[in-house]
Amino acid sequence: MDLFSHVLWTRVFTRNKLWDDEALVFAMLPDLGFLFVMMYVLLGKPMHLDFQDAMATMPPFILVVYYSLHSFVTLGIVAIIVWKLKPKLLPALSAWALHICMDIPFHSDVFGTRFLYPLLPDFYFSGLSWGDYRVLAASYFMLLVVWYYLEMRELSRHRSIVRRTDWLDRIESFAGGLINPKPISVGHGAERDNQGASGQVSGENLCGPEESQNCGTGTLAPPKAG
Ligand SMILES: [Zn+2]
Numbered sequence: 392m393d394l395f396s397h398v399l400w401t402r403v404f405t406r407n408k409l410w411d412d413e414a415l416v417f418a419m420l421p422d423l424g425f426l427f428v429m430m431y432v433l434l435g436k437p438m439h440l441d442f443q444d445a446m447a448t449m450p451p452f453i454l455v456v457y458y459s460l461h462s463f464v465t466l467g468i469v470a471i472i473v474w475k476l477k478p479k480l481l482p483a484l485s486a487w488a489l490h491i492c493m494d495i496p497f498h499s500d501v502f503g504t505r506f507l508y509p510l511l512p513d514f515y516f517s518g519l520s521w522g523d524y525r526v527l528a529a530s531y532f533m534l535l536v537v538w539y540y541l542e543m544r545e546l547s548r549h550r551s552i553v554r555r556t557d558w559l560d561r562i563e564s565f566a567g568g569l570i571n572p573k574p575i576s577v578g579h580g581a582e583r584d585n586q587g588a589s590g591q592v593s594g595e596n597l598c599g600p601e602e603s604q605n606c607g608t609g610t611l612a613p614p615k616a617g
Contacts, residue, residue, distance in 0.1 A: 392493045392521045394422055396530050400493065401486045403537055407545075413483035421490045424457030425502075446501050454501070461491055462508040482567075497521035 401418035405411040431453055436445040459465045466487050473480050494504040496518035503515030519526050548554055556564075 392497055392530065393527070394419060396521075396527075396534075397422070397490050397493065399534055400530075401489060403534065403541065404489065405483075405486065406541065408482070410480065410483040413480055414486035417483055418486040418490050420487060421460040421494070424453070424460045427453045427456055457502070458505040458508040458512070461494055461504050461506060463488070463491060463506050464508060464510055466491065485566075494521075497526060 397418045398415060401414055402411070405414040408414070428449070431449050432442055432445050436448060440448065466484065469487075470481065470484050473484060491504065491506055495506055495516055497520065498504045499515070499517035499520070503517060505512060505515050507514055521527070544557070544559070
């Protein structure tokens, strides 16, 4: 998909999260590989070659970078490293996963999304091109629908006195539990002072007054990266 779509869809799914800025970086990161491709096409290829012929003369490492950044294998390795070094950044990696998922059906041929690269270096699905106006129209229409739904959801919550959990809360809670089954014990002194020993972030409590007794501290998004 185009970079703008990646950014907007990520914004939809990470709205109101403390790690939304980091998520935006991860949403754009995979297309850093495409930036290298464009730099070669614009600056590095012989003048007489068109775009298609330039692909054949392009240094192989550029496509290796492109494929690697669109691979769940790379994402998995990075996720393990992040989990060990900075677990509170882990939810932001979901934006990277979303980017790959969005690209799988809408890229083909040399830019086909090798989502299992390098384990299966030539495995990809050939779908519609993201440049097809029907794909772009459907994507932006869906974007508007989802955005509108979330806005209305938020508005109704502001208006209601008792906040009830809905299906989105349950998904978030489930995902949070997978990532962080136990409360993060924040090891950094300053953060502990600010947030308490549970690692829970103020302002991100998904439970209303009626659920507060059952609200596990380990099912919430980790604190914002410093
Ligand atoms: Zn991409």
